Amino acid sequence: MRTMIRNGRVIDPASGRDQMADLVIAGDRIVAIGDKAADFEAERVIDARGLVVAPGLVDLAARLREPGQEHEGMLESELQAAAAGGVTSLVCLPDTDPVLDEPGLVEMLKFRARKLSRCRVFPLGALTRRLEGQVLTEMIELTEAGCVGFSQVDVPVTNTLVLMRALQYAATHGYTVWLRPQDAWLGQGVAAGGAVATRLGLTSVPVAAETIAMHTLFELVRITGVRLHLCRLSSAAGVALLRQAKAEGLAVSADVSVNSLHLTDVDIGYFNADMRLTPPLRQGADRDALRAALADGTIDALVSDHNPVAEDMKNLPFAEAEPGASGLELLLALALRWGADQGLPLTRTLARVTCDPVRVLGDALGSLASSAGRLVEGGVADICLFDPDVDWSVTPEQLCSQGKHTPFAFASTGMALRGRVRTTLVAGTIAFDQR
Amino acid sequence: MLHRRNPQLNANGELIHLLSIEGLPQAVLTQILDTASTFLSVNDREVKKVPLLRGKSVFNLFFENSTRTRTTFEIAAKRLSADVINLDIAKSSASKGESLLDTIANLSAMHADMFVVRHSESGAPHLIAQHCAPHVHVVNAGDGRHAHPTQGLLDMYTIRHFKRDFTQLSVAVVGDIVHSRVARSDIHGLSILGVPDIRAVGPKTLVPSDLREMGVRVCHDMAEGIRGADVIIMLRLQNERMSGALLPSASEFYKSYGLTPHKLALASPDAIVMHPGPINRGVEIDSTVADGRQSVILPQVTFGIAVRMAVMSTIAGNAA
Numbered sequence: 001m002r003t004m005i006r007n008g009r010v011i012d013p014a015s016g017r018d019q020m021a022d023l024v025i026a027g028d029r030i031v032a033i034g035d036k037a038a039d040f041e042a043e044r045v046i047d048a049r050g051l052v053v054a055p056g057l058v059d060l061a062a063r064l065r066e067p068g069q070e071h072e073g074m075l076e077s078e079l080q081a082a083a084a085g086g087v088t089s090l091v092c093l094p095d096t097d098p099v100l101d102e103p104g105l106v107e108m109l110k111f112r113a114r115k116l117s118r119c120r121v122f123p124l125g126a127l128t129r130r131l132e133g134q135v136l137t138e139m140i141e142l143t144e145a146g147c148v149g150f151s152q153v154d155v156p157v158t159n160t161l162v163l164m165r166a167l168q169y170a171a172t173h174g175y176t177v178w179l180r181p182q183d184a185w186l187g188q189g190v191a192a193g194g195a196v197a198t199r200l201g202l203t204s205v206p207v208a209a210e211t212i213a214m215h216t217l218f219e220l221v222r223i224t225g226v227r228l229h230l231c232r233l234s235s236a237a238g239v240a241l242l243r244q245a246k247a248e249g250l251a252v253s254a255d256v257s258v259n260s261l262h263l264t265d266v267d268i269g270y271f272n273a274d275m276r277l278t279p280p281l282r283q284g285a286d287r288d289a290l291r292a293a294l295a296d297g298t299i300d301a302l303v304s305d306h307n308p309v310a311e312d313m314k315n316l317p318f319a320e321a322e323p324g325a326s327g328l329e330l331l332l333a334l335a336l337r338w339g340a341d342q343g344l345p346l347t348r349t350l351a352r353v354t355c356d357p358v359r360v361l362g363d364a365l366g367s368l369a370s371s372a373g374r375l376v377e378g379g380v381a382d383i384c385l386f387d388p389d390v391d392w393s394v395t396p397e398q399l400c401s402q403g404k405h406t407p408f409a410f411a412s413t414g415m416a417l418r419g420r421v422r423t424t425l426v427a428g429t430i431a432f433d434q435r
Numbered sequence: 436m437l438h439r440r441n442p443q444l445n446a447n448g449e450l451i452h453l454l455s456i457e458g459l460p461q462a463v464l465t466q467i468l469d470t471a472s473t474f475l476s477v478n479d480r481e482v483k484k485v486p487l488l489r490g491k492s493v494f495n496l497f498f499e500n501s502t503r504t505r506t507t508f509e510i511a512a513k514r515l516s517a518d519v520i521n522l523d524i525a526k527s528s529a530s531k532g533e534s535l536l537d538t539i540a541n542l543s544a545m546h547a548d549m550f551v552v553r554h555s556e557s558g559a560p561h562l563i564a565q566h567c568a569p570h571v572h573v574v575n576a577g578d579g580r581h582a583h584p585t586q587g588l589l590d591m592y593t594i595r596h597f598k599r600d601f602t603q604l605s606v607a608v609v610g611d612i613v614h615s616r617v618a619r620s621d622i623h624g625l626s627i628l629g630v631p632d633i634r635a636v637g638p639k640t641l642v643p644s645d646l647r648e649m650g651v652r653v654c655h656d657m658a659e660g661i662r663g664a665d666v667i668i669m670l671r672l673q674n675e676r677m678s679g680a681l682l683p684s685a686s687e688f689y690k691s692y693g694l695t696p697h698k699l700a701l702a703s704p705d706a707i708v709m710h711p712g713p714i715n716r717g718v719e720i721d722s723t724v725a726d727g728r729q730s731v732i733l734p735q736v737t738f739g740i741a742v743r744m745a746v747m748s749t750i751a752g753n754a755a
Contacts, residue, residue, distance in 0.1 A: 317535070
């Protein structure tokens with residue numbers, strides 16, 4: 001199949017390209033960008049007038065809820081949500097049931113995802129068996145099965161001896177370890193430490209839960225030489241530590257969720273369980289520091305932190321409600337909103353959800369590493385076409401995700417979003433089309 | 436973010452639920468206290484009943500056990516002529532796995548008019564108020580660490596009864612503030628009613644510094660905290676918090692923060708001593724103080740009935 005995308009504004013954040021151009025796809029590859037495409041015989045022409053033609057988004061954190069949590073989300077619904085969000089590659093987390101600690105589970109997940117051909121799926125394997133923080137997983141076999149790194153998700157390894165050995169072992173084989181910096185004991189709360197939690201009488205997570213864990217992890221990075229990706233940074237103090245670590249030359253990268261980038265604990269309002277998130281929403285100064293750090297590249301990537309949660313798991317008192325929100329379909333619009341607020345050009349805004357997360361994944365992507373998250377001739381045709389000017393408001397029913405909970409629902413924020421995905425192509429095939 | 440109306444108030448600013456004292460207009464508080472004083476005399480009559488809630492069904496939903504609080508609500512509702520149904524949910528549906536909202540839906544189908552809710556989780560009464568039928572009123576009888584607004588109101592009533600004017604007072608709240616819904620409700624009530632000097636007194640493990648943002652002076656030294664105070668509100672220290680990572684022992688707490696006659700002498704000579712009960716003698720308060728002439732702990736209980744009658748009759752009279 002030969003496809004031509006005509007008259008679009010082609011933006012490739014990695015090269016800085018931002019121009020009106022045609023883009024030609026043959027099979028699963030981009031074969032030409034620019035006016036040389038004019039004499040190309042296409043079987044399918046997509047008119048992209050008024051649209052931005054960007055690389056498909058790369059989301060470093062999305063829970064698909066399979067295996068084992070199908071009442072909250074299924075591959076079909078969640079990968080459809082990814083396609084609707086312009087996300088063509090995503091990293092899924094190992095805290096499924098059973099935990100992704102066996103190569104067979106990873107192979108099955110990859111196989112099922114490939115069959116749906118909506119989005120490329122890159123699982124993180126569990127760093128320790130059953131995420132229990134005791135026994136290392138078979139990282140080599142898990143990597144061969146398709147894992148792109150190893151994570152504990154929201155379960156910190158409390159035994160520092162095990163943690164050090166896990167990092168040493170991962171470092172031996174050049175694997176990246178993905179950890180959310182959170183002290184196991186200080187992290188036991190449901191809202192960020194501060195005036196809101198105190199006023200509402202909610203158990204709280206102090207900033208020190210993040211910074212103490214970061215100090216420990218950075219020291220272990222120095223000792224072991226492991227490559228570390230810090231997941232879901234939440235505080236200004238954490239940002240400052242990350243900045244120091246990068247200045248020191250440590251091999252660390254980091255991401256922030258759309259939630260922490262746009263919301264604060266004040267948004268909890270009268271115990272709104274849609275704001276029950278992990279990590280908890282912090283204060284305005286933290287949000288501002290996260291926004292600035294994402295703008296200057298201290299934080300490498302913006303993630304949806306997609307986590308579909310069933311209705312009955314949210315309709316509970318705040319502390320009992322399950323943390324999480326659906327986010328895949330909002331990632332682009334929330335990135336654009338942040339970029340507009342910061343006064344960034346589109347190339348830089350889009351970099352944080354395309355080529356920069358690919359850089360975090362690095363060699364783990366194999367042959368895709370050179371072209372995923374980019375628009376290059378000869379590269380994979382993972383493409384997102386979006387209308388940058390359309391305003392829309394989020395209503396839970398319209399989400400493709402099985403989880404209908406989002407803190408960005410118009411009913412609770414009164415906030416309109418600008419920019420909406422029209423067409424998504426994965427490997428040259430249309431995964432979503434709503435022009 | 437969208438500005439949301441306080442869920443306790445209807446579009447006319449009238450109280451339809453009592454979930455928290457926070458954010459209530461001063462006039463609403465004052466009106467409840469005024470109404471309560473008219474009910475006080477009912478309690479002294481031979482026939483202790485008024486017909487304000489006749490034909491109405493009040494469901495006491497206690498997801499957390501508290502015989503005392505439940506009893507005061509029951510008495511208050513009965514004196515208003517309501518039919519009272521007590522449900523000890525801690526022992527029934529919740530243990531069978533029924534969700535909170537399913538329980539509420541079922542009880543609503545039995546034509547409840549008012550739910551009095553005690554729950555171990557902060558915010559549970561808000562959730563119920565949000566999901567119950569529009570004609571149903573919700574009274575928070577204590578949720579987690581968040582709020583215990585009727586206790587807060589009866590404390591305000593007690594202070595007004597003995598001190599008349601709020602705007603010249605120094606009030607010290609002493610003890611386990613971080614876990615106390617009573618402390619939070621008192622602090623909101625005091626600041627809405629114009630108390631210029633509110634002090635939160637206790638060790639750093641029990642008195643978080645964020646309280647300053649609620650307009651409170653944080654004191655970790657007992658002498659400094661109660662010096663010159665006109666009102667001292669002692670809080671109950673829960674058994675499970677007496678020894679562990681928050682405090683080493685009950686006796687050490689008593690030594691530093693227990694209210695003894697010696698420490699009470701630092702307060703204003705006509706200071707009153709309050710306690711939401713039940714008291715731990717020799718832990719947060721010395722017996723001679725609890726039973727002494729400055730103690731108003733028993734009047735608090737009496738006023739509590741009248742205040743709860745005032746709350747129930749007020750919200751029942753306002754439509755969503």
